[in-house]
Structure formats: C-alpha cells, structure tokens
Amino acid sequence: MRATILTCTIVALASLSNQCSRDPKIVNSESNSANPSASPSSSIEKSVADDVKRKRIVQDQAEAIQRAIKRESLNLKINNLRDDVSDAEPEIRIWVGFGLLYPRGFIMKVQDGRQEAFYVSPKILGSKPDGKVKMTKVSLGSPKSGWNEFAEFIKKQGIDSPMKLSLDYQHVPDPDEESIIIEAKSHGTYEMVFYALSTKSEDGQKALQVCRKIEQEFGIRMGCAEVR
Numbered sequence: 001m002r003a004t005i006l007t008c009t010i011v012a013l014a015s016l017s018n019q020c021s022r023d024p025k026i027v028n029s030e031s032n033s034a035n036p037s038a039s040p041s042s043s044i045e046k047s048v049a050d051d052v053k054r055k056r057i058v059q060d061q062a063e064a065i066q067r068a069i070k071r072e073s074l075n076l077k078i079n080n081l082r083d084d085v086s087d088a089e090p091e092i093r094i095w096v097g098f099g100l101l102y103p104r105g106f107i108m109k110v111q112d113g114r115q116e117a118f119y120v121s122p123k124i125l126g127s128k129p130d131g132k133v134k135m136t137k138v139s140l141g142s143p144k145s146g147w148n149e150f151a152e153f154i155k156k157q158g159i160d161s162p163m164k165l166s167l168d169y170q171h172v173p174d175p176d177e178e179s180i181i182i183e184a185k186s187h188g189t190y191e192m193v194f195y196a197l198s199t200k201s202e203d204g205q206k207a208l209q210v211c212r213k214i215e216q217e218f219g220i221r222m223g224c225a226e227v228r
Contacts, residue, residue: 055169064165065181065194068098072105075135077118081183082190090186092159094211095120096197096223099178102133104222106214115147119220143217150217157206161186165193168201180207180224199225 023038066082072095073080081093099105105120117140122133143150151225158164163184174196195204210225 003132013063058167058169059173062192062194065098065179068103069095069181069183072103072120072135076137078107079136081123082192083092083103083187084190088185088188090161091184093181093183094181094214094222095181095183097178098116098181099176101223104220106218106220107137115142115151115213117141117143117218119218121220135142140218140220145217150213153213154210157210157211158203159184161166161189161191163191163193165203166175168195168199170201171196171199171204178223180204180211182207182210196217 008199010166014120052143070080070082081091091109093108094106095103095180096105103120104122107120108120109116118137119140120135120137122142123132123136125132159182161184163182165182178197179194180197181192184191194208195201195207199208211222214220215222215225216226
C-alpha cells in the first residue's frame with residue numbers, strides 16, 4: 001500500500017515538474033509579443049510620416065505647375081486664371097504637359113452669353129530642326145455632340161463649381177512625367193487639380209476620360225488617348 005502511494009506521489013511530482021518546465025516558454029512568448037519593438041505603433045508612425053512627405057511633395061509640385069501655367073499664359077498673352085480676380089463668367093482650362101514636352105491646352109469659357117472653346121499647342125516656326133517653337137491659340141468650333149451634352153459629361157466627371165475632384169496623394173509623379181491639369185474659375189472662385197498621366201486614382205481616371213472626350217469631340221490632340 002505504501003509502495004503504491006509512493007509511486008503515485010512520484011508520478012504526480014514528475015507531471016507537475018514537466019508542466020512547470022513548459023509554462024515559462026508560454027510566458028516568454030506572451031512577453032515577446034508585448035515587446036514595444038514588435039508593436040505595430042512604429043509601423044503606423046512610419047506610415048503617417050510617409051503620408052506627410054507625399055503630401056508635401058505633391059503640394060510643392062502644385063506650386064511648380066502654377067508657375068509653369070503662369071509662364072505659358074504670359075507667352076500666349078492670355079490672363080493667368082489664378083490671378084484673375086474679376087467676377088467673370090465660368091471658365092475651364094485643361095492642360096497636358098509640363099514634363100519633357102511642350103504643353104497642350106483646352107480652354108472653354110462663356111463670352112457674352114455664348115460658349116467658346118480654344119486649343120493651345122506648340123507650333124514650329126521655320127524649317128526643322130532649327131525652327132523655333134511658339135505656343136499658339138486657335139478657336140475651335142462646337143463639340144460633335146453639342147454643347148449641352150458635352151457640358152453635362154464633364155460635369156458628371158466632377159469638373160464643376162465647386163470642383164468634385166481631389167488631388168492624388170498616393171502617387172508621386174516623376175518630375176519629367178507629363179501631367180494633366182484642370183483649372184476652373186467661377187464667380188471669382190479658382191480651383192486647380194492635377195494628376196500624373198500614370199495615375200491610378202479614381203479622380204485621376206475621370207480627368208483622363210474628360211481629356212479623351214475633348215480629343216474626340218473637337219478633333220484635337222491633347223496626348224491622353226495614348227494613356228491607358
């Protein structure tokens with residue numbers, strides 16, 4: 001009887017010893033998971049810092065684009081839309097370029113109650129390749145589908161007052177990459193958005209759709225039809 005009790009006691013002690021030897025590993029594992037170095041907070045902080053950096057870069061590029069637009073507007077002898085504080089009729093300008101190539105532009109405005117459109121593009125003066133490049137502005141006729149249908153299309157894409165499009169802060173374009181820029185002015189309020197032609201954002205795709213629509217409706221080349 002004593003031998004049986006002694007045997008059971010030894011077995012119980014051995015079992016307890018084995019359990020205790022495994023428990024510290026579980027505790028250590030839990031301790032490691034709570035280690036600050038493995039906490040996701042550092043990843044969150046890095047993500048926030050990256051977002052702030054991207055926004056700063058995009059804002060700097062927006063200012064650079066504004067300066068480029070002002071320069072081209074002076075070359076064309078037209079008012080710079082951002083600086084025009086007059087309470088004029090609504091006007092929309094869409095530019096493609098400001099990378100390595102000369103910009104192309106589309107201007108749509110109301111003049112004396114009548115809708116007008118213009119095309120801005122580079123023109124080589126003289127013989128190639130020595131000819132100088134001059135930016136020219138030519139008047140366009142009505143869109144193929146008519147002004148009402150065309151205006152409704154661009155409005156559905158977010159080009160309205162106020163603008164329904166937002167900047168793309170997720171994609172930082174290369175400085176040499178072309179961009180599509182949309183300026184809108186209505187009753188003294190000016191807005192501008194821009195996207196790299198390689199943008200994948202939803203609003204950027206809407207801007208490109210409008211650009212392609214302009215090419216189709218007016219028979220001009222903006223440089224968006226090639227981007228898919």
